[in-house]
Amino acid sequence: MSNKKIFVTQPSLAPLEEYVEILRGVWERGILTHNGPLVQQLEKDLESKLGLDYFTVVSNGTIAIQMAIKALELKGEIITTPFTWVATVSAIKWEECTPVFCDIDPDTLNMDPAKIEALITDKTVAIMPVHVFGNPCDVEAIAAIAQKHGLKVIYDAAHAIGSTYKGNSLLTYGDISATSLHATKLLNTAEGGGCITTDAALDARLKRIRFFGHDENKDIVEDGFNGKLTEVHAALGLANLKYYDEVLEDRKNKYQYYIERLQEVEGVRFQEVKGGETNYSYFPIIFESEEQLLQVEKALNAADIFPRRYFYPSVNTYTKVVAYQACPVSEDISERILCLPLYLNLKEGEQDKICEIINTL
Numbered sequence: 001m002s003n004k005k006i007f008v009t010q011p012s013l014a015p016l017e018e019y020v021e022i023l024r025g026v027w028e029r030g031i032l033t034h035n036g037p038l039v040q041q042l043e044k045d046l047e048s049k050l051g052l053d054y055f056t057v058v059s060n061g062t063i064a065i066q067m068a069i070k071a072l073e074l075k076g077e078i079i080t081t082p083f084t085w086v087a088t089v090s091a092i093k094w095e096e097c098t099p100v101f102c103d104i105d106p107d108t109l110n111m112d113p114a115k116i117e118a119l120i121t122d123k124t125v126a127i128m129p130v131h132v133f134g135n136p137c138d139v140e141a142i143a144a145i146a147q148k149h150g151l152k153v154i155y156d157a158a159h160a161i162g163s164t165y166k167g168n169s170l171l172t173y174g175d176i177s178a179t180s181l182h183a184t185k186l187l188n189t190a191e192g193g194g195c196i197t198t199d200a201a202l203d204a205r206l207k208r209i210r211f212f213g214h215d216e217n218k219d220i221v222e223d224g225f226n227g228k229l230t231e232v233h234a235a236l237g238l239a240n241l242k243y244y245d246e247v248l249e250d251r252k253n254k255y256q257y258y259i260e261r262l263q264e265v266e267g268v269r270f271q272e273v274k275g276g277e278t279n280y281s282y283f284p285i286i287f288e289s290e291e292q293l294l295q296v297e298k299a300l301n302a303a304d305i306f307p308r309r310y311f312y313p314s315v316n317t318y319t320k321v322v323a324y325q326a327c328p329v330s331e332d333i334s335e336r337i338l339c340l341p342l343y344l345n346l347k348e349g350e351q352d353k354i355c356e357i358i359n360t361l
Contacts, residue, residue, distance in 0.1 A: 061180030162279030
């Protein structure tokens, strides 16, 4: 086996020649941005492939969250999870809202619905859960709480393309789902993201916000910004979409192979998936202690294998960004969780090497 370095992830990419062939049309048309034909085609193809009503592609997943907040005209407190990437909180703050942290379920790693209502005040305007590692949140419980209190629901669905609930795309839940098409995701446009909704008027508004607030007559009708995806990025998305099923199936097989090889390791457990199906885009393992995690990480690094402590630390502890709010479960889990390498070009022998190192410690 070669001694190449094994990183936590690599992008899944279509053959270069197929991407270049799509780019030829971009060069011939001379249209690089401004809701070009490939952007429109990508939206239609994603709607068709995933069974969605409306998909607005944008420049990245963080912008997608900001657009969702802006489109719903939210000003106030937004209840979110501390077990996430900092972009979730950054987007809330950039839209002049206040993040309020709801602790997580220690098994699913998602926001614990039983802890939401105690955090609702007269300033609360929305709930923003995260489908952590593509694991479906308890969408029905969250919807019931939101309806009871007149709140909007925005899902940070950055990880969730390919995840399902009751046979439907997980992206169909909430008032808006904001997803990512970043290089590390199951489907990528290098950089990119999207807003998904079932409401035609809301989708039209999202598309206006994406382009400085322009309507179809190029009049500025509302406050928007530059959230456009380029034709070059859309071309990559279209090329990669052709291989979406293959990539999803490959992740599932590798995910299950890890489970088989590691299920007997003492002091190790896995994220629990309830009520839906994940897209298998990450493989997190949870250790009994941080000491055990650091021992495993050190041994893997010595073999040129580089997993990632993700999410670490818990976002509620970023005191230069937010005022500290205690979330003991998230803080504890974040110190004991490690994501193992998982991507299309990862070989079974490389997975074996990873598992052997973990099994021998």
